[in-house]
Amino acid sequence: MKTISVGLIGFGTVGSGLxxxxxxxxxxxxxxxxxxxxxxxxxxxxxxxxxxxxxxxVLTNDAANLINDPEIxxxxxxxxxxxxxxxxxxxxxxxxxxxxxxNKALLSQEGKDIFAAAAASGVEVGFxxxxxxxxxxxxxxxxxxxxxxxxSIMGIMNGTANYILTRMTxxxxxxxxxxxxxxxxxxxxxxxxxxxEGIDTAHKLAILMTMAYGMNITHNDIVTEGISQVxxxxxxxxxxxxxxxxLLAISRNHxxxxxxxxxxxxxxxSHLLASINGAYNAIHFTGDTVGNVLLYGPGAGKMxxxxxxxxxxxxxxxxxxxxxxxxxxxxxxxxxxxxxxxxTPMEELSCPWYFRISARDEPGVLxxxxxxxxxxxxxxxxxxxxxxxxxxxxxxxxxxxxxxxSSVLAALAEIDILEVVSSPTVKxxxxxxxxxxxx
Amino acid sequence: MKTISVGLIGFGTVGSGLxxxxxxxxxxxxxxxxxxxxxxxxxxxxxxxxxxxxxxxVLTNDAANLINDPEIxxxxxxxxxxxxxxxxxxxxxxxxxxxxxxNKALLSQEGKDIFAAAAASGVEVGFxxxxxxxxxxxxxxxxxxxxxxxxSIMGIMNGTANYILTRMTxxxxxxxxxxxxxxxxxxxxxxxxxxxEGIDTAHKLAILMTMAYGMNITHNDIVTEGISQVxxxxxxxxxxxxxxxxLLAISRNHxxxxxxxxxxxxxxxSHLLASINGAYNAIHFTGDTVGNVLLYGPGAGKMxxxxxxxxxxxxxxxxxxxxxxxxxxxxxxxxxxxxxxxxTPMEELSCPWYFRISARDEPGVLxxxxxxxxxxxxxxxxxxxxxxxxxxxxxxxxxxxxxxxSSVLAALAEIDILEVVSSPTVKxxxxxxxxxxxx
Numbered sequence: 053m054k055t056i057s058v059g060l061i062g063f064g065t066v067g068s069g070l071x072x073x074x075x076x077x078x079x080x081x082x083x084x085x086x087x088x089x090x091x092x093x094x095x096x097x098x099x100x101x102x103x104x105x106x107x108x109x110v111l112t113n114d115a116a117n118l119i120n121d122p123e124i125x126x127x128x129x130x131x132x133x134x135x136x137x138x139x140x141x142x143x144x145x146x147x148x149x150x151x152x153x154x155n156k157a158l159l160s161q162e163g164k165d166i167f168a169a170a171a172a173s174g175v176e177v178g179f180x181x182x183x184x185x186x187x188x189x190x191x192x193x194x195x196x197x198x199x200x201x202x203x204s205i206m207g208i209m210n211g212t213a214n215y216i217l218t219r220m221t222x223x224x225x226x227x228x229x230x231x232x233x234x235x236x237x238x239x240x241x242x243x244x245x246x247x248x249e250g251i252d253t254a255h256k257l258a259i260l261m262t263m264a265y266g267m268n269i270t271h272n273d274i275v276t277e278g279i280s281q282v283x284x285x286x287x288x289x290x291x292x293x294x295x296x297x298x299l300l301a302i303s304r305n306h307x308x309x310x311x312x313x314x315x316x317x318x319x320x321x322s323h324l325l326a327s328i329n330g331a332y333n334a335i336h337f338t339g340d341t342v343g344n345v346l347l348y349g350p351g352a353g354k355m356x357x358x359x360x361x362x363x364x365x366x367x368x369x370x371x372x373x374x375x376x377x378x379x380x381x382x383x384x385x386x387x388x389x390x391x392x393x394x395x396t397p398m399e400e401l402s403c404p405w406y407f408r409i410s411a412r413d414e415p416g417v418l419x420x421x422x423x424x425x426x427x428x429x430x431x432x433x434x435x436x437x438x439x440x441x442x443x444x445x446x447x448x449x450x451x452x453x454x455x456x457x458s459s460v461l462a463a464l465a466e467i468d469i470l471e472v473v474s475s476p477t478v479k480x481x482x483x484x485x486x487x488x489x490x491x
Numbered sequence: 492m493k494t495i496s497v498g499l500i501g502f503g504t505v506g507s508g509l510x511x512x513x514x515x516x517x518x519x520x521x522x523x524x525x526x527x528x529x530x531x532x533x534x535x536x537x538x539x540x541x542x543x544x545x546x547x548x549v550l551t552n553d554a555a556n557l558i559n560d561p562e563i564x565x566x567x568x569x570x571x572x573x574x575x576x577x578x579x580x581x582x583x584x585x586x587x588x589x590x591x592x593x594n595k596a597l598l599s600q601e602g603k604d605i606f607a608a609a610a611a612s613g614v615e616v617g618f619x620x621x622x623x624x625x626x627x628x629x630x631x632x633x634x635x636x637x638x639x640x641x642x643s644i645m646g647i648m649n650g651t652a653n654y655i656l657t658r659m660t661x662x663x664x665x666x667x668x669x670x671x672x673x674x675x676x677x678x679x680x681x682x683x684x685x686x687x688e689g690i691d692t693a694h695k696l697a698i699l700m701t702m703a704y705g706m707n708i709t710h711n712d713i714v715t716e717g718i719s720q721v722x723x724x725x726x727x728x729x730x731x732x733x734x735x736x737x738l739l740a741i742s743r744n745h746x747x748x749x750x751x752x753x754x755x756x757x758x759x760x761s762h763l764l765a766s767i768n769g770a771y772n773a774i775h776f777t778g779d780t781v782g783n784v785l786l787y788g789p790g791a792g793k794m795x796x797x798x799x800x801x802x803x804x805x806x807x808x809x810x811x812x813x814x815x816x817x818x819x820x821x822x823x824x825x826x827x828x829x830x831x832x833x834x835t836p837m838e839e840l841s842c843p844w845y846f847r848i849s850a851r852d853e854p855g856v857l858x859x860x861x862x863x864x865x866x867x868x869x870x871x872x873x874x875x876x877x878x879x880x881x882x883x884x885x886x887x888x889x890x891x892x893x894x895x896x897s898s899v900l901a902a903l904a905e906i907d908i909l910e911v912v913s914s915p916t917v918k919x920x921x922x923x924x925x926x927x928x929x930x
Contacts, residue, residue: 085820186781188631196619196630197627341795358780378813
């Protein structure tokens, strides 16, 4: 039986998960491919020995030792972050190794260099685990939906943020309280910025957009708002409108330009994305031939991520064995087909909106607000007024029909300087259920 | 650019859908593969000419004419049914052609012959469209989840049955009335037996089990109950228990034996499968490394099915072009690894249950029923008594904790001969949410 040798850089949570998967599934992988996948070498700067079940694997503290080992076929990078991960990946490619990584930050920021180098060296780069954890979303997009123009991508792509929003929704408690609890339970990191501010989600959306549309994009091109400003009162009002608040990545394909945004979104309960709870992820594609497809599963975790990395290793191993390296382009489109496509300016975005205006409870206030919205062409769908009391502000909560972002910003600027308005209006975009019908 | 030539047998709804997809996506497929996919020939006994946009395609009334054409690389069978489809597929394989089919009846009944012939001839058989319409479920199972022992399969795999149950649930109307309406709207066929009696679902479960477990199975091995006996009153009671009734295919892997069953099932509303409505399909896998994954999308239809068939064509085209035919075994496991695994006898199945007992409203009835259940080791979770009236039977509705099928049958046999019980007890299996934790 032909043996494919894997070198693993980083034996942390995900790295040790991969090692366990390759060991526990070794026989199954042989039965499914006729190939023996061998974890030949591990590089980790913090270790002096590997757990005893990996006695057949060599440990080194120097990644170069692994990258330059002629026996290694595939280098798996699971240390995360930009450096030294990029150096290791580029060195491995230069040494003619195929690469597998789960590093969405690296790919969404430095992908262009990495994929260009891989194409020049004739090696493959697998990154199934970089989006949606254990969900086979990259393979589905590149191969299963190959005969589709992707019209939209919408997804819950960060388990930590979704876990926090789910608990805020179910228990009616503050963001800060849930975050603290999540950190204690290990569902959120000590520095949760990437997860709760939508940056991690933007990394993943950039990767999906690259493949879906065949375009150059980095996460810096994506307008990103997180969930740290979401308040329980807005979650409660969302419920009254039949919605749940979710941190969504959204991209719609307008052909000449494409939307790219990450923000808290009010999702109608009838939409499957509203039912995705806890640390799970779900990615929804609309394709011009297939229609709507949703893929759901664990968005992170040692073993689910190990499952996805192992699938990439197996894919590359099959190509090595069959002599079919490069059979499917790493980014779904051939390198020469990857284009620059403009991102839709955020001001031009149109969607239904939720506003929560804090105002003194005086006659004429609603009329004044409605007048300003009307002047800017914003049509009200429904209004709820809550919190009536002798003194102090009330909440005037409004859902609108589809309105342009630029009109909304202009209208709210006028509303927020009304003398009766006591604090800046909270605005949350709503999912446009007609979004599948693009342009 | 290398050209791959496709011959299509059957230009009905799905066949013409594939033709449209290959035409509309031709440029995209080239950009993604560097290959030109050409629909060279169509065989259809009912046509005299093809629509004008297919002017580059030759029409024949004789499938042999296409099968034996040396220029054809891939034969796509989209006529459905067992014969002459099997003959065409076997002839194509014998002629050294790769085959793509959406024919679940054929594969679940005659798959053993077909895959053996394909292995002997060194050709590929693609069948993504046979399960879950446009959802990339076959590819996900074979490749994306390759590093998993599949512990369970649960799914809504028939859009017609799910459409009927959804409308019965939303509108409170009878099966027969919805069916009639569905037939008029084109959601159900004139003879709906395969769809509503669970046979089509069993075909699909057999295909998934073959690949998930690497086993020989036909749909005849699967205990199958349809939805024609489901009554609105049971849907209403299900709601009171926080459940929805769905036609599920269920298989759990016990290692030495595997469950295989299709039946109406009460699904807790908290489970995503309860939220799958209308003609959509969803397939839920539990893998030992990945955990829970669900794939959702259109389960049928001209263009979604075309999307899946085109993905298979592209996959095979890449293998032809790269010289990597056979890169992934058709059935996920190498042919020599496919085993006979016993099906769990239905009597040994354990799950929670729903019973609706029609009985006279007399003192002591519930005590008698509870006594019989208790004697058979069946533990009651909750009881609802409805329909109290001066004369005539009441409904005693019971949900149970997990109980063995054999115990349930024995207990109900005793209950149904009680003098106060007026008609046979309705029993519906409930989804066991602990099912992911197998044995």
